[in-house]
Amino acid sequence: MKAVVFLALILLGGGCRSIKKPAGPPDYVVRMEVTGYCDCQQCTGWKRSFWKLGAPVYASGPQKGKRKKVGQTASGTQARKGTIAADTRHLPMGTRLYVPGYGMGIVEDRGGAIKGKRLDLFFPSHKEALEWGRQWVDVQIWR
């Protein structure tokens, strides 16, 4: 727990989008497996390569099976820094999260491979997504 506070202090203000960190303490702190992604063919390709048509489509929800515009989130917004894909059965759209090393983010997307204690963080460049890679971090959650 001490380490989490320490990390949070170091990384306070790490995000560049103006998502305010809530004043109150998080409702939950959950250790999650967090990966990075960007808009590039590689990131969207490996995640959606199982679709027969090869085109990105919505994995779930009312739009299921329809073509998904690259860069557009499942909630209809444009993916940007702070956009987080989560399992929306557990973390509904709009949930605010603090990911140590990334900053504040909002659940605005989901994905077929994003199930349970998994998050996917949007990065503006592939390099940054690669640098993040895959990490287990203590994610702070505000409901």
Ligand SMILES: [Zn+2]
């Ligand atoms: Zn990429």
